[in-house]
Amino acid sequence: xxxxxxxxxxxxxxEGNPLTVKCTYxxxxxxxxxWYVQYPNRGLQFLLxxxxxxxxxxxxxxxxxxxxxxxxxxxxxKPSALVSDSALYFCAVRGGGFxxxxxxxxxxxxxx
Amino acid sequence: xxGITQSPKYLFRKEGQNVTLSCExxxxxxxxxxxxxxxxxxxxxxxxxxxxxxFQKGDIAEGYSVSREKKESFPLTVTSAQKNPTAFYLCxxxxxxxxxxxxxxxxxxxxxx
Numbered sequence: 001x002x003x004x005x006x007x008x009x010x011x012x013x014x015e016g017n018p019l020t021v022k023c024t025y026x027x028x029x030x031x032x033x034x035w036y037v038q039y040p041n042r043g044l045q046f047l048l049x050x051x052x053x054x055x056x057x058x059x060x061x062x063x064x065x066x067x068x069x070x071x072x073x074x075x076x077x078k079p080s081a082l083v084s085d086s087a088l089y090f091c092a093v094r095g096g097g098f099x100x101x102x103x104x105x106x107x108x109x110x111x112x
Numbered sequence: 113x114x115g116i117t118q119s120p121k122y123l124f125r126k127e128g129q130n131v132t133l134s135c136e137x138x139x140x141x142x143x144x145x146x147x148x149x150x151x152x153x154x155x156x157x158x159x160x161x162x163x164x165x166x167f168q169k170g171d172i173a174e175g176y177s178v179s180r181e182k183k184e185s186f187p188l189t190v191t192s193a194q195k196n197p198t199a200f201y202l203c204x205x206x207x208x209x210x211x212x213x214x215x216x217x218x219x220x221x222x223x224x225x
Contacts, residue, residue, distance in 0.1 A: 036216075
């Protein structure tokens with residue numbers, strides 16, 4: 001069965017420093033992987049996805065993610081964090097049929 | 113602009129009352145979903161629908177019901193059988209290709225009076 005894990009409940013980073021939010025996955029077959037962001041009292045917003053091809057995927061707001069098949073990871077990265085990046089981040093993988101399996105979420109705090 | 117509209121933004125339920133949360137989309141998506149999100153937690157799937165007049169239970173369907181009479185609409189009813197309904201409810205839709213992401217509404221926050 002497909003699953004996704006986000007090992008960190010919270011990530012703290014100073015503004016201007018690089019950030020990484022970790023995600024590992026377990027799938028049968030080729031993975032379709034996604035990152036979403038959620039701001040307070042809002043729905044999830046799509047950031048980026050990996051289907052196939054380049055292992056480095058670029059997305060919205062300067063975010064990128066690195067797909068690593070051998071480590072079954074899909075970590076979210078940004079070279080220089082902004083205070084406005086503070087939010088809840090979800091990794092997700094396509095599940096069976098039309099379902100999407102979401103991780104538990106990682107809260108990112110960017111300190112000025 | 114295309115998107116998903118959830119209403120109301122805030123909803124209060126009395127003891128023994130059923131309440132219905134609205135979800136409308138104009139993205140022409142076949143698939144629609146309802147999730148429940150508890151404070152500081154991830155998303156749990158309540159119900160989903162892949163096509164009009166068809167829907168399936170998710171992981172936590174007990175105490176909830178849905179209908180899918182129109183492609184654009186997927187209302188969720190929280191029944192009195194749901195003993196702990198206080199949560200943030202999110203509706204989403206998705207196109208028919210596996211690699212397409214889900215699009216989310218801005219949620220309804222349900223509380224008990």
